[in-house]
Amino acid sequence: MEEVKKIRTACRSCHGGCGVIAHVKDGKVIKVEGDPDSPISHGSLCSKGLAILQLAYHPDRILYPLKRVGAKGEGKWQRITWDEALDTIAERFKKVIADYGPESIVVGQGTGRDYESHLYRFANLLGTPNVLTAGHMCYVSRVGSTLITCGTLPIADYEGGPKCIVMWACNPLWTNPDEYKGENFWRAYKKGAKLICIDPRKGFIAEKADLWLQIRPGTDAALALGFHHVIIEEELYDKEFVENYIHGWDPFKERVMKDYPPEKVQEITWVDKELIRKAARMYATIKPACIHWGVPTEQTINCVNYTRATTGLMAITGNLDAPGGNALFVNPPTRTVSEFARHKDLPPEQQAKRLGGDQFKLGARVALINPKKAWDAILTGKPYPLKAGILCGSNPVVTRANAREAYEALKKLEFLVVIDLFLTPTAELADIFLPSATWLEQNHVADNWKRHGYVLARVKCMEVGECWQDHKIFMELGKRMGQEWWPTVEDALNYLLEPSGLTWEQFKEKGYLRGEMVYYKYKQRGFSTPTKKVELYSTILEKWGYDPLPKYVEVPESPYSTPHLLKDYPYILNAGLRTPTFFHSANRQIPWLREIRPDPIVEIHPETAKKHNIKEGQWVYISSPRGRIKQRAKLNPNIDPRVVVAEHGWWYPEIKDPGHGWEISNVNILTNNAYETLDPAMGSTNLRVCLCNIAPCED
Amino acid sequence: MAKVTLMINEGECMGCHACEVACKQEHGLGVGPRVIRVLERAPSFKPLFCHHCEDAPCALACPEDAITIEAKTKVVLLNEDQCNGCDAIIGKSGVEKQQTAPCKGECPAHIDVQGFVNLASKGKFEEALKLIKLANPFPSICGRVCHHPCEQNCNRDQIDEPVSIRAIERYVGDLDLRASTRYIPKIKTRKKEKVAIIGSGPSGLSCAYYLALEGYRVTIFEKASVLGGMLTLGIPSYRLPKKIVEAELDLLRKMGVTMKTCVEIGKDKTIAQLRKEGFSAFFIAIGAQESPRLGIEGEELGGIYNGLEYLRGINTGKPIKLGQRVAVIGGGNAALDVVRSARRLGSEKAFILYRRSLEEMPSRPEEINECKEEKIPIRVLTQPIRFIGKNGKVQAIECVKMRLTEPDGSGRRKPEPIPDSEFRIKVDAVIAAIGQESDWCCLTPDCTCRLTEWGTLKVDPLTLQSDEPDIFAGGDAVRGPKSVIEAIADGREGAISINLYLRGQNLRIGREREFQVIKEPQREKYDPTPRILIPALDPKKRIKNFGEVQKGLPKKSAIQEAKRCISCGSCCVQACPYDVMQFNHERTKAVKCDLCFEKRNQGEVPACYAICPTHCIYWGNPKEFPEEIYSGL
């Protein structure tokens, strides 16, 4: 027997990045613990990361490539070799390319898992512009919106010592999103920062906050513009910055002053106007102050409006690229995802064929398509049919709006490849299943797509079955398609690392690289926008034909926009409540985690529950114009009685039928994906808000 | 070993549950009880280090119902408003004591005595029974024959006399024994593993009881034709009626335990054979059923018997007939039982010969007393040196007078013969009751288990595991001739070890316990009633038969006696087998949890502490915790 080896690596059980020390014995990982020396997580870890061994060694994991032998979705599979799997896929893809063109292949992924560099390279070299990710309503959408506003994504600079924190629609202590770790937020808070929490629910952070603004779900853009109103009216903005670095101040000011006085914003957002004033003043007068915002603000028709308005708040208060404000971090000297992915090599005529590219121009600018465009292309053949697809780490049947449509489309797609750890409801619709690897089974330069200025070494600690890390799958499939790749995964990493002067082996030893931070970079070179200023008035949007100024558009399905629905659907459904144990549709099969959260939870105000005779713990039907699901009631006095809050991502791995109960509690059966509900520039889906009704289940 | 105090700043727990998973990973725990559990009480959270035992002893013990098991979540909760620091009970207990009452500390099974006595004082006998049964399945037996070390250091003694704990335990046990349906705790889901128990004495029976509760398939193998070991073969029925033992055996049968008599392991069947039959663990509880020889001249004469065979004869309905003058050699309980039995069978001149003085007699004072009441002479400082016989039958004993030396370095006074003091005693029969040893025929040569120099089995004192990992042992077989309650305690520990062993878990973690026994109780308020007198049969009448000497208490007296307890320890603190309940500054915040302490090397920190993103867990010396986690929460 071997000694226990301790390997330093980086977690990716969620958006990840936390430092991990894996204890490895005889080729098996026997324990993981937090790495106290990690600059990102300082030794802390969450339940998801800590439960990785129950995921990596899960008895239901698929350890070999499979091919479908029954009818589509029937759940009959046969083990095949990697050669057979990759040859079959390459052959089918080549045929589709010959018959219909590469754009008829859709390449997709779910939430960011550090392989977008490889996935995009594969797609670009294949020649398809149709890359379907979560980016239209998650992260890439904020990258795109800030790109055209101030050149890159501003990040709350917790290390820089904010004196005021605006926590907007986010609970990083549970979810550790992207570059943000709850732990870092907490350190800053504990140092005495003032805290403003904007959240429809009163949770832990609201409880701790100096001010809690209980907002009507989906109206964040109005609130941001209301803040602007107060700041402008009371002249609390940084005059020097506004004078020198804002493009379009006058038209912006005019719109804000005319359309978003606190009285009106109160009507829209349900937040008391005095509270709006207080919060705006607190944020504008305490320096430095940062805004940490969550994904619900992006999963609406107002995605770009909100993100741009909020970036504006950072700018006009002088907190942009200021220590302790919202910093524009400097990347470490490695190749960018974009360069590695060879976006430039996708021919213009192929770019022009991007589904919905002429409609969602900002989405197209960040190289993605909206899912409904893909489903329509499959189901209607318009504007041209999609014939084949490859989805990696993605479970759209559970995670995309209007799940039934997603299900129908994927079922109809002629040839579908799914790369995953388990046979999920989506994977069950595939023709070929490829087994991928957990983060314990990968070598990678991790976090290289983020904007926090780090790259991290994710180091392979173990192997199971014939599982391959996703990067290798794209490389090997790419080679079979005649694409230019490297012999090994590590060779590709050497290429990624080349500008830093390090090889993968050297980088592995180092553990991480950090870009050297310089604040106030704009003072030297302005912002990376066409005008070199923060474009509150966007010259790019204007050129594309969109409204160049941020505004608030009423939520497409709400008591105000669709009052006729109120009779049957009297409540606002706030969908997508996060849990500390699950990551979107993942982890439901991990015993340690499922034990903590056995059932999907719908939160209902006790008064509302009483009206419907619903008791704590009872199963409840939630219905919307699109369907009905059930979740278990939790009575929560800390939400608005007009709002019902439901978890997302639910399916039941323990149900052995190939559908795995995807329809039972899946909140996206209820959400809408109609084009008129999408953000006009980005194509962001409204995943968070619609109208609903509730009723107790009979049993 | 010092334990780690963990303290959670409840106000800063944000409900991420990471500590739960860290703890499970660290200690290899699957789905099931969580040592640390975060309760969601939106918008805040309440993390608890608590095993949330199914039959939480703390909840049972609490006389104020301040500790409850939430029906839906099965979470054990302390209602701090209802908790009054145990002021409810007579005398000011006060949670700040943090110490164990001596009764629990001294009881070899560490029954939560204070807990069950307090419950009894409130008439909550069912709860009292449940609490007792967590540590001792046979209160009706112990309530009769236990040597009750719990009473020895009872703090009530500082006022007048100890609480009559044993009598209360008997009352509680007998109530259940007479009930139409007897109390059986919930049996866990059936497990496939079979466990063999060798010997049906109290140790084997106790082990069977706790293994059956865990869901194992248990078979007891007994070499004798009757079950119960010394309970039925040794202890005479005027102290422990057979029907009491029979009722407990019935209960075990109801719980699914199989019992096979007349199977001697080592002769009729070997452990190796049982392994082949699919038994995956063994508990050896063969007791100490053999008698050593006296080793003096004339021992082979007729009319000389050993105590165990004599009692076994009586207990199996085949009493050995003796004459009038019967000398019983020895000073232990067995000797007293023998002489009192002989008296009851008509040997009117039966007496004891003991080589030391009355003070040194190892038997219980209570029994010496009863012996005296029955007017049975005890001749002390007398050592037999030779038996004198006629026609092969003993007729007299030659003895020598003894005296005690001055105390030696260790304070012991040794007996030594007084020169030229030999004399003779005429006898019709002699019974030697001078010791007991085990018959190790069950350890066939292929067994690698080892014996100690005292002829007992060598086991790990904490886990009772022998040198063969699947063999565990306890009771007299391990301790030498001791007591029923020690045998029972071993049976339970053995069951815990066997369960852990079969589940592939560490046998040691969390089991080392030390009790800080409270010696200076507060005693301003107490019930002045004196100790109850246990009703007993008239000595003149009782020497005529084997009717039970001591009577049970009536309900009123049981409650009255229970009220005499001054509640010197803190109940829930004592009840908890994991030292979870801890009070600081009158709050239940700091807890002791030694799971990680034992596992981690020096310098490492508990798993839950290490990963907590808000650092709401503190550990170490509570005196060094920041003030804020006590105040203002």
Ligand SMILES: Cc1cc2nc3c(=O)[nH]c(=O)nc-3n(C[C@H](O)[C@H](O)[C@H](O)COP(=O)(O)OP(=O)(O)OC[C@H]3O[C@@H](n4cnc5c(N)ncnc54)[C@H](O)[C@@H]3O)c2cc1C
């Ligand atoms: C006369 C007498 C009076 C006592 N009075 C008291 C008292 O009042 N209070 C008190 O607390 N203690 C008393 N004790 C002590 C107490 O009875 C013992 O300490 C206790 O019974 C030990 O329990 P045990 O389970 O270890 O063994 P035992 O009770 O001795 O049981 C062992 C069993 O194992 C069986 N066995 C042995 N070898 C094999 C084999 N190879 N295969 C199968 N079966 C086998 C035996 O037949 C026996 O049934 C007394 C003891 C005696 C002798």
Ligand code: SF4
């Ligand atoms: S078993 Fe014995 S020592 Fe323990 S409480 Fe009962 S009488 Fe006291």
Ligand code: SF4
């Ligand atoms: S006995 Fe201890 S561990 Fe068990 S429930 Fe009570 S406090 Fe928790």
